[in-house]
Amino acid sequence: MGGIGKTTLAQLVYNDKKVESFFNLKAWACVSEDFDVAAVTKTILQSLTSENCGGKDLNWLQVKLKEKLLGKRFLVILDDVWNEKYDDWIRLRAPFKAGAPGSSIIVTTRNKGVSSLMRNKEVEPFQLKLLSNEACLSIFTQHALEARDFSAHPNLKDIGEELVRRCKGLPLAVKTIAGVLRSEDEDRNEWEKVLKNKIWDIPVEVNGIPSSLMVSYDNLSSHLKRCFAYCSILPKDYEFEEKEVVLLWMAEGLIQPLQDHEEEMEDLGSKYFRNLLSRSFFQQSRINESQFVMHDLINDLAQSVAGNTCFRMEDRVGGTKHENSPIKARHSSYLGSKFDATKKFEVFSKFTSLRTFLPLMLPCPGYCYLAHHVPFELVPTLRCLRVLSFNGYCIMELSDSIGDLKHLRYLNLSHTRIRFLPESITSLYNLQTLLLERCICLKKLPSMFRNLVNLRHLNIEDADNLEGMPMQIGKLTCLQTLSNLVLGKESSCSGIKELGPLNHLRGTLCISRLENMIEPKDAKDAELNKKTKISGLWLKWSKYIDESKDMTSELEVLNGLWPHDALTKLVIINYGGTRFPNWLTSPSFPHMVSLRLENCYNCTSLPPLGQYLPSLKNLWIEGMAKVKSVGFEFCGSNLETLHFHDMEKWENWNPCEEFPNLHELSLLNCPKLLGKLPNNHPLLNKVVINDCAQLVVSLSCFPDKCKFNIEESEMLDMEGMVCGSKATFKLIELSRSLSPISDMEGLAELEWLRIKNCEELTNLWFDNKGSLPHLPFLRRLDIYNCPKLLSLVVEEVDQERLQLSLPKALMYNNTCLQSIDIFNCDSLTHFARSHLPPTLKRLHISNCRSMRNLVEDDENDTKNSSEELPTLEILSVCNCPSLEFLTSSGELPTTLQSLSIQECPKLESVAKSFHHNLFLKTITISDCEKMQGLQNCIHNLTSLRDLKIRNCPSILSFPKEGFPTNLTTLMISHHKFTDALFDWGLNNLTSLHELHIGGSQHLECLPFEGLRKLTSLKTLWIFDCENLACFPEDGLPSSLLELNISNCQKFMSFPKNGLPPSLQQLAIYECPLLEERCKKDQRGEWRRIADIPYVEINGKYLYET
Template sequence: MRPSKRREIRSPLTSLVTIDHIYGREEVAEVVLQLLVSEKHSDAWNKVPNVIPIVGMGGIGKTTLAQLVYNDKKVESFFDLKVWACVSEDFDIAAVTKTILQSLTSENCDGKALNLLQEKLKEKLLGKRFLVILDDVWNENYNDWTLLRAPFEVGASRSSIIVTTRNQKVSSLMRNKEVEPVQLELLSNEACLSIFTQHVLEARDFSAHPNLKEIGEEFVRRCKGLPLAVKTIAGVLRIEDEDINEWKKVLKNKIWDIPVEAGGIPSSRMVSYDNLPSHLKRCFAYCSILPKDYEFEEKEVVLLWMAECLIQPLQDEEEMEDLGSKYFRNLLSRSFFQKSRINESKFVMHDLINDLAQSVAGDTCYRMEDRIGSSQNEDIPIKPRHSSYLGSQYDVTKKFEVFSKFTSSLRTFLPLMLRYPGGSYLAHHVHFELVPTLDRLRVLSFNGYCITELPNSIGDLKHLRYLNLSHTLIRLLPESVATLYNLQTLLLKYCNRLKKLPSMLRNLVNLRHLNIEGAESLEGMPMQIGKLTCLQTLSNLVMGKDNCSGIKELGPLKHLRETLCISRLENVIESKDAKYAKLIEKTKIDVLSLEWSRDIEESKDTTSELEVLNELRPHNALTKLCIINYGGTKFPNWLTSPSFQMVSLTLENCYKCTSLPPLGEYLPSLKNLWIKGMANLKSVGSEFCGCNLETLHFHDMEEWENWSPSEEFPNLCQLSLRKCPKLLGKLPNNLHLLKEVEIIDCVQLVVSLSCFPNK
């Protein structure tokens, strides 16, 4: 239902745009889009960069509006570049510049000085028409803004910056004088009612639920024109399954009567929190340690909840991880979390929801400001249980003085949002002297610091359930780590200097998640890893030599799920041992990678590799398979089993294979195929016949000469051909859905425009 009345929307070139009585933000977005892409503006609009502030109170829809503009197809075609950066209260020019630069180049900018970052950004923007979104700006310092915007002045005409802010003063100092801000005001009850019915009933109005109309209108009135409040209350009522009696209970909640000024949190959000079950209240309150604008993954939060015993399954009930995922999705459905605008696999909390989490957590959580010697008076609780802080490039001893008061209470020590992950330095005193005194810790992280070792006293933290050493320079873990019998999660991602794990790791009988992704220097796994029968995550089983665990140790690990890599398979001496890995029984594994080392001696007999691969057959429901550096001359028969439901397949550096298996005939579900580095493959024909491929990649095919596809590719959207210097002929015809094509170093290939769609 759209409102019948709306205020006229005027051009912000001449006067203030006040937008109210609008259903959602779609119409407003259309106005802003016209301002951005229309060529019918005065010369004033051609300043570089043009800045459009979007101003309004928290929860009124500023970010939603900016997101609608950012994702519109007209923006995609009009601008050469676009980028989104969250700014927030901690205004750091270098950090914002780095975020923008890395989004545009995918280049690692860690540790680089501001002037170098700005020079590189200028190079990237020079002569380009760009759109930059600076979301949630608070800083009122004009000099900071002048310095931040300096690289943008080299862009092409009509380049634009959209700034969202709650602060009129920020809007005034950032905008061009000729361009007035977009001022968002409270929505009308009519507009809010449309949002309400959409989120609660998935309908345009109450026509199918007339008994709920009156009480629904009352809820909307109490939300006072804030779309975020409407969505939050809608999330509560949606859970109540359209039961009018339950709706009435929520409406009678006495929290509605508490004035906003008393607690600073709007009553609609307090009611939403009050209506949560007790287990969700505890989990949500714990999230108060997450900084504003921090993007988090579902699994990241669930593992922290587990470590703090916030997930308590009943006996014989589902796994903690599955129950934690349900908790997370419940909070998401109630709008306590929302999907990130930048990374679809991550989530954020709106600032006002973050404020609510801090309010209900009270003194149990302490989020340390990253300001040494700040004049800001922080309220430091006496005995907090959980603490997080914003890491910086150099975290010195003085920063952590306050933690000496928390030795009898602290359970969580969590650095977040390191500005220079992998290039941040931590005072030796912190991990060698301070942390071992925090003997109540359940959660400990040094993620991203350039630490090379831990003290043996780490083993005294007997309550520890979560230890994150990812992206550190650690070479060896103290043997005492194997005495942390309560440990559930050990994260060692991209510890690329780590050579071995504690020899008695098998003693960690409660360990559920061992992530060593990217720990490329590991020489093998400790003996008897098969005793870790609770393991659900084992990112990589490294087949070592001598006294390392063998492949048979996989057999007892019945609960493995998600992703598994088995690497250095050349160290499997007896091919029959691979049978005891029982991969076919591990039905919760979705992604499997089987890898041999690339630098195997050429003289080594590789005939046994086919025998090993034959014994490593996965279950039929596997969605993705990678076979890398395989030295056999042909692929196993199970790869073309018609019962496979495989969606993605990678065959990389299978250098002795001279032909591809008939994938199309046997793998009808296959959509994504990567063929790389098959040095002896010369011809490809009808192997894909019957496939419904959507992406197809051929890379580093030195001897490939002939591609004579006997079928069309009706669903192919992406095609990539790289370094196929001997490939002759033409591309397949009738690529009706092709959206992206990449052809590099294929000098003999004839490419005709008739192969591509007429779009």
């Protein structure tokens, strides 16, 4: 049942402090009805890393997620799952197996089939029940009256109790109805009106929406009803910002200020939004505090009340027929995909009165592609449009006909590759909002931009190639958002004086390329001190150091840009003056919370901020190349985050005695900093120290629960640290010597140890104490550039070599070590099998030139490799020119799932047989000149999904039994292999999704019959086939999504019947005859490829030329 509290309960678990301390990692993913394994995996990975993973495929995402989870105890919440496909669940959970024991996945769902499919058979699903009447009353009084009960409002008790009873134990319904009454000033008459609403009498079965929610909607004012109904175009689980929705409401004319009222539309829209939020029609996101979401039932309610005025396409791929789509729809949205073809938009030709065209939830903004037909042919026919967005699509230009959309009020071109806007855009006199965020190719705005007199919001944030602003930007006096004023070199650009008349500016303002100011005194004319609604100010010069610059003029510019005292955030970047302006060192900014000073390269000292900025919480200092000393007056006692980065000459730090509120401290690349870190910071929970070689890091002075990441610190003082300390080192990197870390006892929770550039290191472990060094949680070990390393463990060594070793017990007794990477260790010849930890899951060896035998049996050892490495799942060997055997026994571990051998020219065989390797999923063999072949039993590998063989000239044939039938990816590159592919049963691979074939000198045309049977084929790569001229006349598989043709000199035409309508990507490289026929707007093959969303020729996007 929806609205019963499943997500709320999961959220309470997720945020519980005990849960927080138990798990190393946590992630939350909203899954919803549109289940996509790659999208959910990306959401989880981004939740764990806070990094953008846009443009990456599922394999890359899962590899990275597996690396992130490796050996960690994690908690993942999968919220609102509907999908009952077992195969999808198997693919999604694959990386989770890398986690440590105790890891948990919590799934919330309304579907019992999902719970039985995904649950651990030892754990019964927990089914939430409807709340008791007493619990509902408690929720009701809290939200309606801000009280625990009715004791202060006895006259409302009987009505409240009856309303709660009608909500039938559903907490969402109780919250929503309480939100309606909250705004009625405890008026009994108003409460009675809600109780007597006739909607209570409509059975839930009529539309599937609880009556209480319908009543809540019915009690909204007319303007709130319209705004809420418009939100029906927002997909379920779509997270939105307040400003985003308010600007859409404005564009559609849903916000109408009173005639005699001076309130701005934006402020009134914000009140509307907050009103709906207080009534639980919107909820705050669980992941991002600045974003909001609608509950599924609320979303259903919005769709119900919007009726035929709104159309939402939820088929991300397209191609679904929409026979019941409302012809009179005025507002539309659709789920974008990475490649959106023409067919997806056929339904839009019906919507002659469409006002809103809005793509949402694109999987990788900036890396998605839209069929040329949509912006150039479809959209110009939608003459009633008020809202138009191409946000996230890689489009290069707009049609001049954009100027014919006279009603347009909102245009979003963010994350596109637009280089120039057509001049016709300046005839859009009704335009209120123009969004150009991260338009990294945009060079200039139209010259008559000043004609857009109704423009209120211009966002050009991160449009870093913009050369300047057009003349007379100051005439746009309605502007409230101007994210960046770019000062250009040319006289045709607006100067800083143009800021003067823009008195309605609010939010964050950036002024960049300040070096282009001709008269420093003009800075005062910007009148920043009068702009009371600007809360954030960025002042940026370009990044270069010019000794001939007039440093005095830069100070004069900065003095003239004195902001209003309401400022809460200030950033100064690449300032070339020798000192900071007086206004920064005076008590003028009582509300300043954040300050960033970056690359102010001529300043020799930092201002005494602690004395003058009493509210300062976040301080970031970076690239102050001439600062040598930082005094106690610099930092304030209210600081919560403090960052010093790239301070090359900084030597002395005399901090104040304590930082009572500091939560986070970061010191990066401060190579000359001497002494110790400050003491007394009881709230500190995160410390990052990298490349601070002279700094003494005393761990004993930090709080127990503080998490550390320390690299390249040669003065690590662990005195006072005891075994079992809660201090956590995610990574320690040792370079040049092992002496900094001779005592392991203080590193109780070290997870990752990296050793590099230790030229004298010969053996890693030596049991000099006969006891376990306290590294029970070490999960990953990396060894780079240790040219004399001979082995991981040595049994007997002299006293001199003892100093160049780490304790042997670290390898023997470690119960968590799961990953070992060894790179560039030229003396290493083999591993003794007993020296590898039994918990090892991943082993990667690269560039070890003397390695001749990967795993060698110990003397008198009767076990084979498969028994001795009981958990190994991933084995990768690259560029080991002396390697002759993988294991002396000739067998691989039975648990192996992925095997990759590349650039090992002496290796003749992978293994004697694969009889025991039933879990193998991927095999890659590349550039192994003497590799003889694959064993006959390979067809029995029922788990094998991915097989790649490339540049192995000694492999003359494939086992007669043919390919494993469950293959989904196959790459074969060799002329004898390619010619015989279909004889080996390629046409039987009905599950094949991806096929790469190349290296054939004889292949002239691919056989149609063989290709036709590959009914699941989605990706086809053809490369290095010098005589291949064409595809079969009857065409390619109808399932094909991606086609790549590379280095096929004689290839000149596509099938006569055309390319499959499903095709989303086409790449052509070094095919001169075909390239000529595919030129834009030419005859030949152009008509066959024009509607493909992404076409690349010789590495260049077709529309980029």
